[in-house]
Every structure is written in C-alpha cells, then in structure tokens.
Amino acid sequence: MSQRVFVFTTAYWPLIGGAEVALTEIIKRLPEYQFEIITARFKRLLPAKESIGNVTIHRLGWGTKLDKFVLVLTGATYAKWLAKKNKPALVWSMMASYGGLAATSFKKANLNTPYLLSLQEGDDLKALETKMKMLGAWWWFKKIFTKADHVQCISHYLADWAKRMGATCPVTVVPNGIDLKTFYCDQERLDTRTEKIIFTASRLVHKNAVDIIIQALAKLPSNFKLRIAGGGPEEVNLKQLTKKLKVEDKVIFLGNVPNHQLFSELNQASVFVRPSRSEGLGVSFLEAMAAGVPVIATPVGGILDFLKDNQTGFLVPVDDANKLAEKVSYITDPDNQQQVWEVINMARALIKNNYNWDHLAPQISQIFDHLIR
Structure with a gap:
C-alpha cells in the first residue's frame, strides 16, 4: 500500500505559479506515494475534492480570496479528520505561507509525524516578515521553521533565511528544475x-x-x-x-x-x-x-x-x-x-x-x- 503524504500548500492546480509547478513536477515523478493536497479553494467553480492519479486535492473554503485564511484556521482540523482514515507518513509544507501555518498546527498535534518544509519564496523576505508581524502572527510564523524536521530550499539564499528564522533541523538545497x-x-x-x-x-x-x-x-x-x-x-x-x-x-x-x-x-x-x-x-x-x-x-x-x-x-x-x-x-x-x-x-x-x-x-x-x- 502506498505511503501517504499530506501536502499543505496555499494554492494548487489549476492555480499555477512557480511553487505549484515544482510540486506537480515532483509528484508525477514519485508514483510510489499517495499525495493528499490540502489547499485553499479560491474559485467557486473548482470542486471541493478532486482526484488525479496519485493525488487527491482537498480545497477548503467557499471560492473567494479569503479562503487562504480558511486554510489557516481549518486546515489542521481537516487534516486530523483525514488522518483518522489514512494516517500520513509525512507532512509536507510547500512554502512558509498560509499553508505552512496550517501544517505547523497539524504538526503540533501530531509530533510523531515527520514534517518537511520546502522554501520556494521569491518575494522580498523582509517585506514578508514585516507582513507577518503586522498580522500579529510572527510567533506562529517562526514555528513553521522551528517545528520542521527537515527544510528543503531551492537556493542557498533561502537556506540562509531558514537558519536565520530559527530552523535547527537539517537544511538541504535542492533547486527547482525544468522539463x-x-x-x-x-x-x-x-x-x-x-x-x-x-x-x-x-x-x-x-x-x-x-x-x-x-x-x-x-x-x-x-x-x-x-x-x-x-x-x-x-x-x-x-x-x-x-x-x-x-x-x-x-x-x-x-x-x-x-x-x-x-x-x-x-x-x-x-x-x-x-x-x-x-x-x-x-x-x-x-x-x-x-x-x-x-x-x-x-x-x-x-x-x-x-x-x-x-x-x-x-x-x-x-x-x-x-x-x-x-x-x-x-x-x-x-x-x-x-x-x-x-x-x-x-x-x-x-x-x-x-x-x-x-x-x-x-x-x-x-x-x-x-x-x-
């Protein structure tokens, strides 16, 4: 039976950016795993649940821009319910974003489940840190890094950031690629x-x-x-x-x-x-x-x-x-x-x-x- 990986990501197919493309390219090359994608819905026309190959997409929210906050507030609870049926072998957060906050909450309640954080950030990191402080989520944001069991970064620049943010686990650079x-x-x-x-x-x-x-x-x-x-x-x-x-x-x-x-x-x-x-x-x-x-x-x-x-x-x-x-x-x-x-x-x-x-x-x-x- 395939081992399950719970993936927390703010956006996913068909809402495609650099991180989502990377996630798709990796997943299709790892058919031995079953991936449960927990993400925000953002568009009402997108189904709340959808299966494609070795991927099941769980879209939370009502199809609005506010769904990223729905992901933060309910993502971990939804994943806990999902885990009762199929316990994950691994929790994977794609980026230190809204999905990362949900992944951290899930990890806190499931300490024995290993947690991988992938950093794909391309925006100004100082601006991102300032935003989190203004939202009053700085302590929670830092836990995305400190709770990780491994951090994979697409560049040495982001690897340095992970360590600066308090990651004490192994930090590995594996860049994005192309087809x-x-x-x-x-x-x-x-x-x-x-x-x-x-x-x-x-x-x-x-x-x-x-x-x-x-x-x-x-x-x-x-x-x-x-x-x-x-x-x-x-x-x-x-x-x-x-x-x-x-x-x-x-x-x-x-x-x-x-x-x-x-x-x-x-x-x-x-x-x-x-x-x-x-x-x-x-x-x-x-x-x-x-x-x-x-x-x-x-x-x-x-x-x-x-x-x-x-x-x-x-x-x-x-x-x-x-x-x-x-x-x-x-x-x-x-x-x-x-x-x-x-x-x-x-x-x-x-x-x-x-x-x-x-x-x-x-x-x-x-x-x-x-x-x-």
Whole structure:
C-alpha cells in the first residue's frame, strides 16, 4: 500500500505559479506515494475534492480570496479528520505561507509525524516578515521553521533565511528544475534579423521590475521590441508607462502563456531579461538558458546560484535602466557574438547537468525516505 503524504500548500492546480509547478513536477515523478493536497479553494467553480492519479486535492473554503485564511484556521482540523482514515507518513509544507501555518498546527498535534518544509519564496523576505508581524502572527510564523524536521530550499539564499528564522533541523538545497523535453535546445541560433526581440516572462508584480525593462526599451533604437508573458496587478501601470515613454507600439503584452507557447516565444527572442528586485530562484531564467537564449538578470537572491556574470549569463544592477539598455545592446551586437555564444553554451550545459527534474525529484525522494524511515 502506498505511503501517504499530506501536502499543505496555499494554492494548487489549476492555480499555477512557480511553487505549484515544482510540486506537480515532483509528484508525477514519485508514483510510489499517495499525495493528499490540502489547499485553499479560491474559485467557486473548482470542486471541493478532486482526484488525479496519485493525488487527491482537498480545497477548503467557499471560492473567494479569503479562503487562504480558511486554510489557516481549518486546515489542521481537516487534516486530523483525514488522518483518522489514512494516517500520513509525512507532512509536507510547500512554502512558509498560509499553508505552512496550517501544517505547523497539524504538526503540533501530531509530533510523531515527520514534517518537511520546502522554501520556494521569491518575494522580498523582509517585506514578508514585516507582513507577518503586522498580522500579529510572527510567533506562529517562526514555528513553521522551528517545528520542521527537515527544510528543503531551492537556493542557498533561502537556506540562509531558514537558519536565520530559527530552523535547527537539517537544511538541504535542492533547486527547482525544468522539463528538458520541453525547453532544451542544443542547436545554434544565428540571429540575423534586423528586428531584435527582448522577451520576459514573469508575474507582473513590483519585484520582477518589468517597469525597468520598459524604461530600458525607451533608450534603445527603434528596431528593438519587447514581448511580455504573464499577468498580474501591475499590468495597468505598466501599460500606462509604455504610453508615457511613447513605446506602446513596441511592447506586446501576451498575458499568461502555456509552456508549449513559451518555448516558441523563447525561440524567437534575441535576449531574455528579468531585472528582479528579489528572487528565490526563478525558473524562467532556467528555461531561457536551456533554450539557448542569452539571459540578463540582477545579482539578487537565488539568482547567483546559477548565473555567473559573463559565464552563464549577464548581470546588471538593480533598478538601473541605463545599464540594462547597454547590456542588451552589447548582447545583440554582432561583434560580440563569439562571447555571447560561449556564455549560452555554458548556460545550457549547466541546466542540462544540474536543473533537470528527472535528476532533482529523486533527491526529494531521498529526503522523504530519510524522514519516514
């Protein structure tokens, strides 16, 4: 009989972000386990309970934005009821978020059940800590870390945070990966087009600094265009900025783009840009690197785990549109193509060897085995 893992996560399929994609990729590579996903409902059209393969999804709440608080308040109680029928071998919290608070409450009442915390945070950590203090949940928030029996982090940046937050258990770095079958391309891409395409893929939120890309575009010649994949609360402001800087005819907002279309976008891009203000890791960078697209990023958070300046990508300072424009010009200049190709090839090799889900999921399985035995 399959061993059961209770997974507490604030959101899950079909509400997909970086952490949810990672969870899905790991689960489908661990068929020997039965996963019970305890999450917030958020949308009324989503069923309260749904089974897909070795996963049963339990969505709590009424289908509103407030369901994340329902998860916090009732998640542990629901899990206790679930455990009466099928006791879990492991409790797994995806991120130190609302689901993490529920997981901690469950762990407190089930001390003998091992508890794994996975950190996938990409937002500003100081802002997150401030938010928890303002909500009066700081002591509870810290218990997400202190009650864990093992913490798995997607970057060394987050591993340092876990220790700073009081984790005394083993802390392991296992990064997120990508599906090489979808994104990997080992063919040389000779970009001889007059029109140069800057491509970015991210949530349209402040921390991803799409505004800086638009400002940089305004400083570049007229043959440069910008294609933006993703949606979010900053979209209206970003569109207003394109009009203010008179570049609205050079910017295309694509909305949320499925994976198969994302590779097509990368395939026509001259350069991938995301000048993040904070970043836990950033799978979009890895996907671009695997596809053979030169990447421009900033030296923040977990980015430095995989992007070395002029080796596997190119770095620019945070909030510096001038430097970003200069770097885009440098990368797309035909005179610099030899160096750019060397960087692309090193980046592709790094992704193939170190960021392949088929290699990473077994590392998560090893953590499971260590905790359960």
